Amino acid sequence: xxxxxxxxxxxxxxxxxxxxxxxxxxxxxxxxxxxxxxxxxxxxxxxxxxxxxxxxxxxxxxxxxxxxxxxxxxxxxxxxxxxxxxxxxxxxxxxxxxxxxxxxxxxxxxxxxxxxxxxxxxxxxxxxxxxxxxxxxxxxxxxxxxxxxxxxxxxxxxxxxxxxxxxxxxxxxxxxxxxxxxxxxxxxxxxxxxxxxxxxxxxxxxxxxxxxxxxxxxxxxxxxxxxxxxxxxxxxxxxxxxx
Amino acid sequence: xxxxxxxxxxxxxxxxxxxxxxxxxxxxxxxxxxxxxxxxxxxxxxxxxxxxxxxxxxxxxxxxxxxxxxxxxxxxxxxxxxxxxxxxxxxxxxxxxxxxxxxxxxxxxxxxxxxxxxxxxxxxxxxxxxxxxxxxxxxxxxxxxxxxxxxxxxxxxxxxxxxxxxxxxxxxxxxxxxxxxxxxxxxxxxxxxxxxxxxxxxxxxxxxxxxxxxxxxxxxxxxxxxxxxxxxxxxxxxxxxxxxxxxxxxxxxxxxxxxxxxxxxxxxxxxxxxxxxxxxxxxxxxxxxxxxxxxxxxxxxxxxxx
Numbered sequence: 210x211x212x213x214x215x216x217x218x219x220x221x222x223x224x225x226x227x228x229x230x231x232x233x234x235x236x237x238x239x240x241x242x243x244x245x246x247x248x249x250x251x252x253x254x255x256x257x258x259x260x261x262x263x264x265x266x267x268x269x270x271x272x273x274x275x276x277x278x279x280x281x282x283x284x285x286x287x288x289x290x291x292x293x294x295x296x297x298x299x300x301x302x303x304x305x306x307x308x309x310x311x312x313x314x315x316x317x318x319x320x321x322x323x324x325x326x327x328x329x330x331x332x333x334x335x336x337x338x339x340x341x342x343x344x345x346x347x348x349x350x351x352x353x354x355x356x357x358x359x360x361x362x363x364x365x366x367x368x369x370x371x372x373x374x375x376x377x378x379x380x381x382x383x384x385x386x387x388x389x390x391x392x393x394x395x396x397x398x399x400x401x402x403x404x405x406x407x408x409x410x411x412x413x414x415x416x417x418x419x420x421x422x423x424x425x426x427x428x429x430x431x432x433x434x435x436x437x438x439x440x441x442x443x444x445x446x447x448x449x450x451x452x
Numbered sequence: 453x454x455x456x457x458x459x460x461x462x463x464x465x466x467x468x469x470x471x472x473x474x475x476x477x478x479x480x481x482x483x484x485x486x487x488x489x490x491x492x493x494x495x496x497x498x499x500x501x502x503x504x505x506x507x508x509x510x511x512x513x514x515x516x517x518x519x520x521x522x523x524x525x526x527x528x529x530x531x532x533x534x535x536x537x538x539x540x541x542x543x544x545x546x547x548x549x550x551x552x553x554x555x556x557x558x559x560x561x562x563x564x565x566x567x568x569x570x571x572x573x574x575x576x577x578x579x580x581x582x583x584x585x586x587x588x589x590x591x592x593x594x595x596x597x598x599x600x601x602x603x604x605x606x607x608x609x610x611x612x613x614x615x616x617x618x619x620x621x622x623x624x625x626x627x628x629x630x631x632x633x634x635x636x637x638x639x640x641x642x643x644x645x646x647x648x649x650x651x652x653x654x655x656x657x658x659x660x661x662x663x664x665x666x667x668x669x670x671x672x673x674x675x676x677x678x679x680x681x682x683x684x685x686x687x688x689x690x691x692x693x694x695x696x697x698x699x700x701x702x703x704x705x706x707x708x709x710x711x712x713x714x715x716x717x718x719x720x721x722x723x724x725x726x727x728x729x730x731x732x733x734x735x736x737x738x739x740x741x742x743x744x745x746x747x748x749x750x751x752x753x754x755x756x757x758x
Contacts, residue, residue, distance in 0.1 A: 329505045339506060344509070344510050345510045351505065353506070
């Protein structure tokens with residue numbers, strides 16, 4: 210998808226000889242555009258739930274929420290968290306679980322390889338009271354966790370083994386990279402066999418959005434207001450259609 | 453909790469305690485209650501949304517406690533010997549008592565609660581009525597006369613006056629062991645409703661003990677009591693009779709809606725009525741009223757009293 214998006218962007222920009230975007234710049238804009246759209250998925254998902262509650266959304270093919278869930282779930286990762294010390298575990302990151310997390314959705318606690326319970330996120334302002342509460346203090350079957358710096362603290366502290374804590378989280382999409390081989394004439398030619406090649410991770414459906422977003426960044430980069438405005442209008446229209 | 457096969461039910465697969473699963477099908481565990489509630493009654497399209505699980509857990513436990521106080525008929529029994537100190541320490545999960553028995557001569561005798569005070573704190577007093585104090589500035593405590601008399605048996609009981617005729621009137625003829633000799637003419641003011649020969653007791657809730665009169669020394673005592681169902685804080689053992697399962701969900705729902713900001717009054721009322729109706733239903737079910745029992749009662753109606 211990344212090559213077709215780039216070709217479209219270049220075609221629009223070159224229409225009136227506005228300018229040229231280097232592969233390096235394109236990759237930067239592409240990354241930014243993908244993150245924008247990725248972030249919007251969660252906002253749109255919430256809007257869709259509100260629409261369902263207002264009974265202005267349907268089921269079956271009209272189930273828009275399901276589509277959003279499917280896209281978000283493609284970024285879902287389930288992985289054991291690396292132990293930092295005792296009952297403190299590192300949050301998912303590229304150095305521990307292989308990917309940075311956007312949203313920590315679920316934290317599961319194990320003991321001796323057996324799932325004991327799902328830990329509940331509790332704010333730091335509540336955890337002290339919760340721990341001293343007779344009825345609701347975290348227990349093996351109702352554990353809790355707080356977030357602190359780059360880690361999660363699990364309660365009760367009996368969960369303190371290497372593979373005692375597993376997280377299901379939504380990772381960030383990988384940075385897109387349009388790779389190429391430089392021909393003798395100087396024109397870069399798309400080459401997806403390169404080791405660092407990375408396509409967009411969003412569905413094909415989002416290619417229009419990607420083009421519009423990238424055009425906005427490119428418009429600012431080449432100081433062409435027309436290109437920026439075109440991208441902006443396209444983006445707005447696309448958003449209105451989605452709502 | 454998953455369904456278990458019959459071997460697991462009867463033998464717990466040989467793991468001690470082997471009787472752990474007996475009767476377990478009557479109950480639903482706390483873990484299941486919270487999970488089911490989160491799945492079925494909380495979520496984006498439900499009345500309850502964005503609530504912490506610990507709140508659901510809190511209300512679930514509170515609901516179970518309330519049920520244990522009266523609706524459940526889950527009575528626990530503890531038998532202990534009462535020694536010379538005439539005390540029975542309340543069990544750790546004690547909330548309220550149901551009945552107290554003296555087990556003597558192979559017979560369970562129900563004991564009567566003494567409405568009079570049977571134990572008191574006393575301070576050392578000087579002749580001028582002033583107190584003595586310990587190093588912390590507290591009045592020095594000493595055994596009260598009331599306690600001493602109760603323990604040595606000299607404290608008179610209003611439940612059965614044990615004065616014998618000789619003591620009341622020393623000039624009367626001694627009939628030796630004639631039963632008419634005992635307790636003659638000294639029962640005025642006796643509470644006939646509660647009068648009996650058995651020991652009496654009072655419960656000192658704060659002190660956590662049951663105090664008996666001296667006749668209970670070295671006797672076996674059986675306490676029937678209710679707990680709050682919290683199983684000493686072990687969440688995995690807390691459970692509710694299935695007849696009350698729906699009520700617990702309704703209770704949690706009502707409790708959360710009732711304390712949530714901005715919920716319309718009619719929704720709270722609906723939840724409240726639902727909760728009350730389910731409680732009534734469950735109580736009727738648990739009372740086990742069925743035709744054959746009614747028939748037995750009706751047959752008893754024609755029994756001649758002789």
